Amino acid sequence: xxxxxxxxxxxxxxxxxxxxxxxxxxxxxxxxxxxxxxxxxxxxxxxxxxxxxxxxxxxxxxxxxxxxxxxxxxxxxxxxxxxxxxxxxxxxxxxxxxxxxxxxxxxxxxxxxxxxxxxxxxxxxxxxxxxxxxxxxxxxxxxxxxxxxxxxxxxxxxxxxxxxxxxxxxxxxxxxxxxxxxxxxxxxxxxxxxxxxxxxxxxxxxxxxxxxxxxxxxxxxxxxxxxxxxxxxxxxxxxxxxxxxxxxxxxxxxxxxxxxxxxxxxxxxxxxxxxxxxxxxxxxxxxxxxxxxxxxxxxxxxxxxxxxxxxxxxxxxx
Amino acid sequence: xxxxxxxxxxxxxxxxxxxxxxxxxxxxxxxxxxxxxxxxxxxxxxxxxxxxxxxxxxxxxxxxxxxxxxxxxxxxxxxxxxxxxxxxxxxxxxxxxxxxxxxxxxxxxxxxxxxxxxxxxxxxxxxxxxxxxxxxxxxxxxxxxxxxxxxxxxxxxxxxxxxxxxxxxxxxxxxxxxxxxxxxxxxxxxxxxxxxxxxxxxxxxxxxxxxxxxxxxxxxxxxxxxxxxxxxxxxxxxxxxxxxxxxxxxxxxxxxxxxxxxxxxxxxxxxxxxxxxxxxxxxxxxxxxxxxxxxxxxxxxxxxxxxxxxxxxxxxxxxxxxxxxxxxxxxxxxxxxxxxxxxxxxxxxxxxxxxxxxxxxxxxxxxxxxxxxxxxxxxxxxxxxxxxxxxxxxxxxxxxxxxxxxxxxxxxxxxxxxxxxxxxxxxxxxxxxxxxxxxxxxxxxxxxxxxxxxxxxxxxxxxxxxxxxxxxxxxxx
Numbered sequence: 001x002x003x004x005x006x007x008x009x010x011x012x013x014x015x016x017x018x019x020x021x022x023x024x025x026x027x028x029x030x031x032x033x034x035x036x037x038x039x040x041x042x043x044x045x046x047x048x049x050x051x052x053x054x055x056x057x058x059x060x061x062x063x064x065x066x067x068x069x070x071x072x073x074x075x076x077x078x079x080x081x082x083x084x085x086x087x088x089x090x091x092x093x094x095x096x097x098x099x100x101x102x103x104x105x106x107x108x109x110x111x112x113x114x115x116x117x118x119x120x121x122x123x124x125x126x127x128x129x130x131x132x133x134x135x136x137x138x139x140x141x142x143x144x145x146x147x148x149x150x151x152x153x154x155x156x157x158x159x160x161x162x163x164x165x166x167x168x169x170x171x172x173x174x175x176x177x178x179x180x181x182x183x184x185x186x187x188x189x190x191x192x193x194x195x196x197x198x199x200x201x202x203x204x205x206x207x208x209x210x211x212x213x214x215x216x217x218x219x220x221x222x223x224x225x226x227x228x229x230x231x232x233x234x235x236x237x238x239x240x241x242x243x244x245x246x247x248x249x250x251x252x253x254x255x256x257x258x259x260x261x262x263x264x265x266x267x268x269x270x271x272x273x274x275x276x277x278x279x280x281x282x283x284x285x286x287x288x289x290x291x292x293x294x295x296x297x298x299x300x301x302x303x304x305x306x307x308x309x310x311x312x313x314x315x316x317x318x
Numbered sequence: 319x320x321x322x323x324x325x326x327x328x329x330x331x332x333x334x335x336x337x338x339x340x341x342x343x344x345x346x347x348x349x350x351x352x353x354x355x356x357x358x359x360x361x362x363x364x365x366x367x368x369x370x371x372x373x374x375x376x377x378x379x380x381x382x383x384x385x386x387x388x389x390x391x392x393x394x395x396x397x398x399x400x401x402x403x404x405x406x407x408x409x410x411x412x413x414x415x416x417x418x419x420x421x422x423x424x425x426x427x428x429x430x431x432x433x434x435x436x437x438x439x440x441x442x443x444x445x446x447x448x449x450x451x452x453x454x455x456x457x458x459x460x461x462x463x464x465x466x467x468x469x470x471x472x473x474x475x476x477x478x479x480x481x482x483x484x485x486x487x488x489x490x491x492x493x494x495x496x497x498x499x500x501x502x503x504x505x506x507x508x509x510x511x512x513x514x515x516x517x518x519x520x521x522x523x524x525x526x527x528x529x530x531x532x533x534x535x536x537x538x539x540x541x542x543x544x545x546x547x548x549x550x551x552x553x554x555x556x557x558x559x560x561x562x563x564x565x566x567x568x569x570x571x572x573x574x575x576x577x578x579x580x581x582x583x584x585x586x587x588x589x590x591x592x593x594x595x596x597x598x599x600x601x602x603x604x605x606x607x608x609x610x611x612x613x614x615x616x617x618x619x620x621x622x623x624x625x626x627x628x629x630x631x632x633x634x635x636x637x638x639x640x641x642x643x644x645x646x647x648x649x650x651x652x653x654x655x656x657x658x659x660x661x662x663x664x665x666x667x668x669x670x671x672x673x674x675x676x677x678x679x680x681x682x683x684x685x686x687x688x689x690x691x692x693x694x695x696x697x698x699x700x701x702x703x704x705x706x707x708x709x710x711x712x713x714x715x716x717x718x719x720x721x722x723x724x725x726x727x728x729x730x731x732x733x734x735x736x737x738x739x740x741x742x743x744x745x746x747x748x749x750x751x752x753x754x755x756x757x758x759x760x761x762x763x764x765x766x767x768x769x770x771x772x773x774x775x776x777x778x779x780x781x782x783x784x785x786x787x788x789x790x791x792x793x794x795x
Binding site for chain 1 (some may be wrong): 365367369371373376377381387388391392395396398399400401404590593594596600601748
């Protein structure tokens, strides 16, 4: 139980997140700490690729809890998120029961009362937990061990789904008409992420702690990159992060995420690079920039700063 | 109102009581302050419910209140639930607790008499250098001390002109603090605007403190200026705001008007749901369940005026168009002055906003002779080109000022267009006050549109989206 105990301080949370490979900044560590202390869901917002989902995963690793993930998308409904009756199994059961019931009452003209009773029994039977398909939310609520529930990209769903979440998030319970109320046995840590593509409802926000994650500063991103690519030379790492920051300054369709910085660092390691110059940048740029139009823009602006524009132009064309 | 979770957590952690004792609960007197701080946030438009205040208290019990950063973050996480709210929170937090501390000091008669000693005989050059260094390093404590020294040296012993803003600027100029590229002598540390702003805040704060001590009363608290509370804007951020509004518009257009296209109008049987329903009748599918029909994608036609009379607005309009293109697949865009020209392809190929603007002006071919807008001709051409494509699912959005330069408006042609299209919206870059003055024939067109809006800020754009969605307007019109 020691691992599931409440953390004593913010520093402790920060440390344990660091141990599992997530360098949290002060606000993120504090909110993670509060989430565990208060048992409130956390709403994490921020641009894509700043480590919102990763935060939830890191919390699950740090607390040694299982991670249950609900990936949201447009049109996600209760049957996919909460629970569903396994109708195939139910049908089979009904047919099996019917076949059994039919044998004793061989006389078709007088179907006995026994069959009707049996039907009532079957109906009671088939709406039991045995026939319930649990989906992520119910899974998290019904788990015997404490879990971390990640509701990813909540802004992709519609408002009706959000409303349905309210019961789960504030009371940690789910009502199933046929079974009654299922209450949480343990207290899950809930993390919701949003890319801010639409305003979430006030009601949902009110129930959550709020955390805004932004792209990290140069120093912290360097630490992150060096944590995941430890063999990378410090000077090169700084250069890399500075270039990535330069790229993020531009108005791109998709600015490079932290994960892409790390990928790039690893690629540079593989290539045995010792400096980022214009030609190396032109060759490896596709790791951090993923749109053709973006690439043109980045090649023009950043390539220029790195020096050797002519060479770059030739390589990009080739 | 307390979430059951909190109870559960307390029960499962036996050591919690001890920890709480170590962290200490809030000191007496802080609770009413917090509540009144929340009141102030509310008065600035941050929606804070009672449950959020309770959450804030619960959170603050868990962090040491003596550490300002933790205290501030914990409070922010529970009461400020968006980036805008957070910004207002930051502004108010500093001001509120500064005022609270000062009023307490006044009440108890605490003051620092000799705060400006040592101001005489300072070497101006040395001070300048020290200030620059402190700003560059970003050390708050040092900046505060130096701000005091600077006030002592140039602030006429803290009296100054009586208007704090004037004094701040005077001291800044005397210190020769200017942002990058302007007046920096070679060899000096370069400072950017933000860093200097931070120092200015310290100056302002110290000057306020001195003023409060001198006059022995707090200045009246004012609501935040609109300028302060808005996020700092740059063209890129404006573009982001436009994009956000357009994303909302996309959701609205995708659903509005399609409510009736639910399950009833469709004929595809949903097997899963039918089976599920059949269980109630012992496995006999008595009632068929149909698969919901997916709302069809809206078709959008955007017509954008790019003539000189809307020059200032056309950049804004083009960015709206730009954002629309990112959001919708079935979108055709047209620009017009005297003639109309389809630019859908330009938007699809070019990403860079400036390149789009350039290409449109270069190859749009919309100006004929005079360069004045000819709405009548534009309608005729548009109708001719698009007539067969328009249908009840089409939405036509016109961005323009309806200034015809005295030419025939051909309102009846516009009427034909609006009759064929499902909905027509008109966004006018001029304030409503100017509509129908001079050569504006807005009224002639307005009565055929589904709705017409003034639209010259992103706020108006959001308003438009809101109204389209059937909500209430957020801007008084």
